[in-house]
Amino acid sequence: MGYLNGFKVTFLKLFEERVTTEYPKEKRPKPARFHGRHVLNRYEDGMEKCIGCELCAGVCPAKCIYVRGADNPETAPVSPGERYGYVYEINYLRCIHCDLCVEACPTEAITESKLFEFSFTNRTDAIYTKAELVVDDEGLPQRQPWELWHDGDDLATSGWMRATASSGNPDYQNQISWSGELGYGVRDPEIGQHLSDVRDEADVSEEQYPSGDSRDQH
């Protein structure tokens, strides 16, 4: 009676554990590299990390970032360098949270928090400016009243130091070349930087996976 086996399967399901997460009431932990709403980070002395280079705006595939840089006022500099982000706007109606801006940023100024539960009642509100994006004096994201923050979400903004050092040299991976305390931790090194690491990870010998391919250039 092969036809009736299915009935047994569905009937036994009645006594199994439910897999539903009752979303608004309970939430599953978000992945470590979750792409949420952006934050603009600052150094521990309060200086903004953004140097107004517009690389994020250039790389953005959705064209949702608008940056205008300006020279730092000599008396009251906003960022350590020559220039700073004078205007910084992200339109969240266009942002696809691809994280390319974070990858492009040479100073780790822009990272993504884990916040995704925010909504707007008009288009103007969807455009976040520096007033909303820059972290507060504690280095934590500002909680806007229309955003639904949960405990721990702001502690885990994806302010990771990149596995590859900003110089691009894997020998310096994991070594923070400038202040990292406003980011929230150091990402574990990814395999694929040094070939020896890859071999160890995959447990293969050098003959099986010889050097000399493009992955091993450093």
Next chain:
Amino acid sequence: MTGDPLYLDGVDLVDVGIMAVKVIVAFTFLLVATMFMVWFERKLISDMQNRIGPNVAGPWGLLQTFADGVKFFFKEDLRPENADPLVFRLAPYISAVTAFLSFAVVPIGGSFSGGSSGTVTIFGRETYLQVADPPIGILFLLAMSSIAVYGVMLAGWASGSKYPLIGSVRASAQAISYEAALGMATVVVVVLAGTLSTHGIVAAQSGGFTRWFLVSSGIVPFIVFLIAATAELNRPPFDLVEAEQELVGGFHTEYSSIRFALFFLAEFMNVITMSAIMVTLFFGGPAGPIFFGMTWFWPTIWFLLKVLAFLFVFVWFRATLPRLRYDQLMHLGWKLLIPLILFWLMFISLKELRAAYDWNWVVTYGAAVVALAIGASLLVAALRAGDRAYQEELEEV
């Protein structure tokens, strides 16, 4: 078999009052039951899929259907430009009204055991616990389920849109095909009971489990009826009418607001009614053991429990079986169920005739076997010829 004893001694105001109460109670019961049926189905199917199901509106989500209904009332009522205005508005009511009407002839209580005739006494009047007991009884049910097809058909036709039209054509073809099997399975019961009246059919099954037509008709008519009823209700695995992967929403694609809710209501109401009919025809209606003397109470409880069991089965079908292809549906209906129930009907009729006229059973059953063998071989030959023609057609393509 003289019908409801309420009308035996003329009709006065009290009789009319009792009648009105019965109508209102049945109507309310059906509405509330439909509401909980929707909840029950959603809850049970999610249990069978490791989900939780509705659990926010009211305790255990019981008021979910109510919330949905209120929402439907306040939705905009859209009518497509190409729709036929009158028929488009009429169709949902045909569906809903027929769904209501068919429940009227189902006996929902009354003790039939120990020689009592299934009457209860209200305000000093004896009456049946069913809204009406017309002499045509079960024919009325078949008529209503046929007219319900008009609701679907007209809805699809009047929508002025292709998917509803295809959905409704499928619906009517399917309903007509399976109504034959459904009708003949009913006729088996009618032959055994010797009456068309639903009250009479229940009375004929009184006196214990073995008297139920489930047993005394052999289990085949019940199985055929169950399958045909599932198809007639357009429920999975026979829900080609609203195969959303192919037809968007089927015949009610263009409907919104309360008109859509009426179709939805009718659909679930029909599930309850069809379960009640199966209980009436094959499971002795309200029959069951009666404890501590409350003779009016227990039969209704047994009836409701049996109906609930069938509702469970229908949801179980939906959770388990994948949808049939259209040609498989027609194959099952015409080539399997109809011949099977036809043979069974002739066999049961012959058995009854032999008992009635005291024919020699060797001659009777010998002739029956020969006739069945001839019929079966002709049918098999016809099916083979059909398959051959179909294969040749395929090869030509």
